[in-house]
Amino acid sequence: MVGHRLVEEMLTHDRHGRWRVVVLGEEPRAAYDRVALSSLLDGATPDDLALAGPDVLGDGRLRLRPGTTVTGVDRRARTVTCDDGTETGYDALVLATGSRPFVPPVPGRDLPGCFVYRTVEDVAAIRAAAVAGREAVVVGGGLLGLEAANGLRLLGMRPRVVEMAPWLMAQQIDEGGGRVLAGAIERLGVGVHCSSALHAVGAGPDGRADRVELADGTVLDAALVVFAAGVRPRDELAAPLGLERGGRGGFLVDGWCRTADEHIWAIGECAAVEGRCHGLVVPGFRMAETVARQLVDGAGEPFAGADGSAKLKLLGVEVAGFGDAHARAPGAIEYVREDRRAGTYAKVVLAADGRTLLGGVLAGDTRAYPVLRGLTGRELTASPDELLTGAAGGS
Template sequence: MNKRLVLVGYGMTGHRLLTALRAAVGPHRREITVLAEETRPAYDRIRLSECLRGTRPERLLLDDVTPGGDDAGVRVHLGDPVVALDRAGRLVTTASGRTLGYDVLVLATGSRPYVPEVPGAGAEGCFGYRTVEDAAAIRARAARARTAAVVGGGLLGLEAAGALRALVPDTHVVEFAPWLMHRQLDEQGGRTLRRHIEDLGVTVHTGTRVTQITTDEHGRASGLRLATPDGDPLPGVDADLVVFAAGVRPRDELARNCGLVVDPGGGIVVDESCRTSDPRIHAIGECALTPDGRVHALAAPGFAMADVVADRLLGTPTAFTGADTSTSLKLLDVAVASFGDALGETPGAHEVRYLDTAAGVYRNLRVTDDGRLLGGVLVGDSSGYAALRSLTGAGVPRASSAGDLVVPGPAGAAVAGRIPDDATACFCHNVSAGTVRRAAATDGRPDLDEVRRRTRAGTGCGSCVPALASLVDERLTAHDHG
């Protein structure tokens, strides 16, 4: 087993790899050095919007580490990114001039926010949305802003808009696609979500692109010029705070500069073992382009890649075959969930819909001819999500139908039934429902945060929390009834 492992990057994916290796091997069997660009240890980036609301960044930390010190065989250097990679000599050089040799190198360099190439995008008052420092700078600017605009109507953009709305009442969302969350929701789901968000006072512009950030005489952002996708001008927005949350781009420049194979569109090309074109170098997370031709900008696929590399380093030949991309959360107090083949891309898929325009509830399940549940979209009411997700790929419960499952509220949830013990409750960390139930089986009333701490389930994954909460609620109900 190779001795010297250098991990470049210490975000959530790098932390997952480090956690797996520390749990599986003794402290002296491998020298592990972590070289990180950020000045703080790994934190839960999914909860970034909490920092916009005033939560201290320390509350998001995934671990306590001693920078520069040796913690269980791991040496972590923060604020000292790798700037050069010598593959022939197997050496990395950091910004401070530190040079380290490696036997195995893992690139977990993550991504950067996508910023449209439009005039004024670099003006004062324009921000990417990626780090806790970004969140702090946005919050400071919001204290004196009149109007805020978030460019991007996906998960990240809507999370940012939800937090900004409390700081800047006149908040706008600008989305290029015809509807919000177009990667997770179908058109009716996106339109239902839009109605909820606009009812909360956020102005939504879909089918809209930014053509320019206008500036004042001091070079500060003063507004957005907008157009349709075809270029026809639209009314602008007089925003003096602009947040770019319209996707990410892989941080692949280190790999590109040292001659590793990098896709022309971005992403370090890896095989199913997450190995790059150099067999001594792996790439995981948002910097990697997997064999399916995708860069995965979600926590679950990054965790799965980290697990594959950890297994390989420990002698178990596993492979990355994709990861669960289900989502369940509250966006601006609106329940939204998407799971499985949510958009019905499976040939022959059928739709079973429920729509209540008065209540703003839309539920759409995708099923096969023989009754297998493929996936679904839930907006306005995500009841039964955890059980429905566990049923994906399986037949609809006996004595019921997909029409019964699509009904919102307790009735549909009851039909979906109890999540089996062997079903996965947390896909990001591969924790079963039975494991969560056992962790919740304590004296007194179980606490969700304590259960998550015991099982590690739901760490860095908002979409798994509803399933965990439903399992803890089972225990609470049993406790309250003696």
């Protein structure tokens, strides 16, 4: 998706046709909306997710080579070698290799019936293996894991989510929001097992996965297992290129997304911008825009960092986290309003002065999100109780 945004930006702003863009893509298709992957389990087709229309694919300045894996780069000669033996020269090389799914290193992780959740082909394999009425286990209680669980539910399976953190969506929302989210999706028939570490995947008589064993001894039946426990940057080209990685992986780049080689950039999930990787698509889009403007205009603005705010609808439950949602700032004050009968939770986090809004969490009702997010970093326009009453659906 980030590589596609770079292509769009290049074709749009390169009005004099100075650049020719070659896209080397490992997947067997043009770019698609990976965020909407779960819709493939609810009737959508791969064509519905396609991002590149005829106007882009038909542009003479673009050459797309799907199903092509890069095997090496010669920085001195400025050439890229592919698995089919071809070489492509470059004036600028942009690495947009994304991430690979993280699979916990437990026994049985590679049994038949175990899947990751990253590509169109992954989802097609899950759909083919799904058995209505049977149990399934999703390892990972973040955004991707909950989307996978919902997809399995739509296929008629009975999914259970196993999450190591104490609550669901732990990066985006707090414990109270996670409690509301868990309660709502459990009422839909999705089991939730938080604070649970995966110990092993067990096989049945046919050699396929048929159960999941947790570290506390709990055994969950599972006709299939989906790993959606996060991602890791795809930076395996760093060593052969002689490029430095960030502390947690990813091609190390500066604020302009430049590596130590003046002809090579990195964007998206594979880029460690000033040492930090960003696992969301919107920051990746900003990186793509930054690099495109450098290439086309020799100008533009550096990548300004990522806004971690998120407003999501998961299994029909609205949740949002913004700013300092976990109240990590020194002296931060939390004001909470919760209606357990209505299934709503709202929290604002204030600075130590009691007046400046730092962030917050909403679950069950996110109508106040635009107002609260807009106030983040500013003085409150009303008392915390008034803001939370509105956030929780009151007058």
